[in-house]
Amino acid sequence: MTERGEDYRDAILTGQQWTQRHFEKCTFVEADLRGLVTNGCTFDHCDFTRADLGESRHTSSAFRSCTFNRATLTDSAFTACSLLGSTFLDCRFRPWTISDCDLTLASLTEASLRKTTLAGLRLREANLMGADLRDTDLRDSDLTGARLANTQFAGADLRGARIDATGLVHGKLAGARVDLDLAVAFAAAHGLHIEG
The missing domain is CATH 2.160.20.80 (E3 ubiquitin-protein ligase SopA)
Structure with missing residues (x-):
């Protein structure tokens, strides 16, 4: 009922x-x-x-x-x-x-989540603009399509996370911990031509 x-x-x-x-x-x-x-x-x-x-x-x-x-x-x-x-x-x-x-399509604009464990969460198309995600654990999380303008990632662990090119350009990822795949995607999103 x-x-x-x-x-x-x-x-x-x-x-x-x-x-x-x-x-x-x-x-x-x-x-x-x-x-x-x-x-x-x-x-x-x-x-x-x-x-x-x-x-x-x-x-x-x-x-x-x-x-x-x-x-x-x-x-x-x-x-x-x-x-x-x-x-x-x-x-x-x-x-x-x-x-x-x-948390697909959830809105967490300017949320203060520093040092929170968010590993493995589904955050597809979530609104995280201006959120404080410094020192968070975001390993294996899905941030595909998330709105990340001015989102703070310094010290965050993003290994295995999925972030599309738009998020990689608009989020503040300086100081974040990433794996090789995300590093390559970040470079490509910023216009670098990667050659073997």
């Missing part, structure tokens, strides 16, 4: 455990969701503006096209989740644990 349009504004839902619950266009604005545990839940077009999700745990849950404006996500963990098309603006992330997740 799906809950549609329910208003959980300002609700105190700390420490609850939700399994296989489904929410559509529900409002969690300024809700206290600290320590919330979800497993196999779906949230479609839900609003988490200024919600506190600190220390929450999410496994195999989907947050599709949700809004997380000025939300608190510190010490939260997302495992095998979908965050497809969700928007994160001025959120508090660090420390944030996220693994085996899909």
Whole structure:
């Protein structure tokens, strides 16, 4: 059964455990969701503006096209989740644990994610413009089609990551750690002619 349009504004839902619950266009604005545990839940077009999700745990849950404006996500963990098309603006992330997740088409403009482990994530066509990804672990992540204008990658580990030519030109990759394939792609994207 799906809950549609329910208003959980300002609700105190700390420490609850939700399994296989489904929410559509529900409002969690300024809700206290600290320590919330979800497993196999779906949230479609839900609003988490200024919600506190600190220390929450999410496994195999989907947050599709949700809004997380000025939300608190510190010490939260997302495992095998979908965050497809969700928007994160001025959120508090660090420390944030996220693994085996899909952030395709997600918007993380100017997100502060320094020193976060983002290895193996699907970030295809995500908006990461101006994000602070310094010293992050992005090994084997898929950044194909991601918008990377002014994205900071200094000290980031990009070995095995997939980034297209546009991202390699617009992102600030100076000081990033890359493998040979990405180095060659970077050189080609900047107009160098590589000859054997």
